[in-house]
Amino acid sequence: MLKIGEFAQEAEVTVKTLRHYEKLNLLRPAWIDRFTGYRYYAPEQLPRLNRIMVLKDLGFSLQQIGRILQNKLTLDELRGMLRLKHAELEQHIAEEQARLARIATRLAQIEQEDDFLLSLVTQRKEQLIMEPKIVTKPAFTVVGLMYFGKNENNEIPQVWEKYLPRTEEIEGKLGYAYGLCGDVMEDGRFHYMAGHEVEDVGAIPDGMEKWDVAEQQYAVFPCTLQTIQETYEYIFKTWLIQSEYERGDGPDFEYYSEEFDPATGKENLYIYLPVK
Secondary structure, rough: EEHHHHHHHHHHOHHHHHHHHHHHHOOOOEEEEEOOOEEEEEEEHHHHHHHHHHHOOOOHHHHHHHHHHHHOOOOHHHHHHHHHHHHHHHOOOOOHHHHHHHHHHHHHHHOOOHHHHHHHHHHHHHHHHHOEEEEOOOEEEEEEEEEOOOOOOOOHHHHHHHHHHHHOOOOOOOEEEEEEEEOOOOOOOOOEEEEEOOOOOOOOOOEEEEEEEEOOEEEEEEHHHHHHHHHHHHHHHHHHHHHHHHHOOOOOOEEEEOOOOOOOOOOOEEEEEEEE
């Protein structure tokens, strides 16, 4: 994946333009880093950005462009619109030539999309360095402390510090701890629960909540507490793009077995990513 500045340079637009398009839901980042708030874009989003820029040069408002893109404008329709505008611009005076050149450049980029994307996919396959295990996990329930925010001040470790001394309060607790993470919202906030799987839900301790997770297929990645952020970055920036899988429904989560020692954090824990 490309950082917002790299993606802007590749597409020959400004970072301010990309942020404006994100606010209008015309082009949202492919992934927002929950730890840093950095925005990342996938090269596969270049075709959509090219279409936005072409339609903007054709005189459509951004609101109209949003409606056109929702209807999935075909390449032939886009070519037809470009040719029509090209003919109109040829009749204009000299100052219109600059806009005509921009449209011609965008059209050339669209024509080269297939070759460009194929080369990217080939390159990424060669860079693949970690293969997860694909498993199906039955439905389960976790009881624990819930956090909702952006983790801008390293709040998640603080949630664990508050939770671990209270684990004996949970009825029917099994020996498996989880760090459940919900989808990131548009403003960067997300739900995170530090908790334990329970066999049967009894009385929930004060200040705690339960999270029911449906049966799901997962890609399982081993890591340590020291490498958890790097592993998440690899999953979303490299593996998910290269693999044949798409992200499935439900939360991703960290799984801590009974052997995991939070004092050292060096033993393996596992990141489960729902896939389909």
